[in-house]
Amino acid sequence: MTMTPAEPMPTPDLLARMEAVAVELATIGGREIMATLGSLIAVDYKGDDNAIALMRDPVSEVDSRVEAKIRSHLASYFPDHGIIGEEMAIQPARDSDFVWAVDPIDGTSNFINGFPLFASSVGVLYRGVPVVGASWCSTSHLLAPGVYHSGGAGLQFEGEHVSRMPNPAVRKRLAGDPHGQSRIGPWDARKTGSAAIECAFVAAGLLQVARFATPNIWDVAGGIALARASGALVFQGEDGNWAPFASFGGQLAQMAQWRQPLVLGTPEDAARMIDLQRADAQDQCRVL
Secondary structure (H helix, E strand, O other), X not given: OOOOOOOOOOOHHHHHHHHHHHHHHHHHHHHHHHHHOOOOOOEEEOOOHHHHHOOOOEEEHHHHHHHHHHHHHHHOOOOOOEEEEOOOOOEOOOOOOEEEEEEEEEOHHHXXXXXXXXXXXXXXXXXXXXXXXXXXXXXXXXXXXXXXXXXXXXXXXXXXXXXXXXXXXXXXXXXXXXXXXXXXXXXXXXXXXXXXXXXXHHXXXXXXXXXXXXXXHHHHHHXXXXXXXXXXXXXXXXXXXXXXXXXXXXXXXXXXXXXXXXXXXXXXXXXXXHHHHHHXXXXXXXXX
C-alpha cells in the first residue's frame, strides 16, 4: 500500500461516516446469515490436504456471498480504500491510508452446525490502526441479535450507547480463552468459537478479558476498535513479550499476514491475563 503523508488524520465527521457504512455492511452480513439459517448450505474446507482431512477451516457458500456483497457495497462509498477479507483476494488501496478488514462470518463452524454464536465483522484501519469497528452478533447483552459499533464516540449497540456495568455481587466473572479451560486465574473461562463475538463481549462487559493465540486481522480488527471504545486495553504478544497494541503494520501485505497473540480486557484483568501467560511460558521453559 502506498503511504500518502499528505492525507490528514480522519476527522470526527469522516469517522462518523465510516462508522455508518461499517454498520450498514455488518448489517448486510447479519441479514444474509439470518436468511440462510435452517436451510441446507454448501460447505467446503480450506487449506492443505492435511487440514482438509482433519476438517479444519470450514467455509460455506454464505461466507463468499456475504463478502462479495459487502465489497460491492463498500465500493460505492469508498472506492479508493483497500480491503482485506477472509474469503477473497486483497484489494489494494488507491492513494489512501484506509483499509477495511472484513470477516463475513466469524464462527463459521458454529454457523454451519446451527450453534447460535457467530458474527459478521467489519473494521476500518487508518495506517494500520483500528479506528472504526462494527460487528453484527447473533446475540448480545440484550439477548437479541444486532450490531455493536464505534467510530470514536464510545461503544454503541444498534445506535444506543452501551456502558459496562458489572454486578458487584458477582465475585467470579468470565474470560474468553481459546482452550476453554473451566477455570483460569480468577475467572471462569468460555470458548465461544468466534473471536469477533468475544471482542464485542469484552467491549460490552460480558467478558472481563479475552485472549487469542493466533488470530487473523479480520477476526479482531473491528473488535479492537470496539474494545478500545469501551475503555478496555489491548495488548499484543511477540516472542514472549507483551506490549500495548499499536497497529497491524504499515504495508497491506504485512497486515494480511499479521497473526500475533492478543489480550483484550479491563486494565486489571488484562494485566492478570498477561501475568498468567508469562507464568505459563516460564513453566514450559522449565519442562523443556
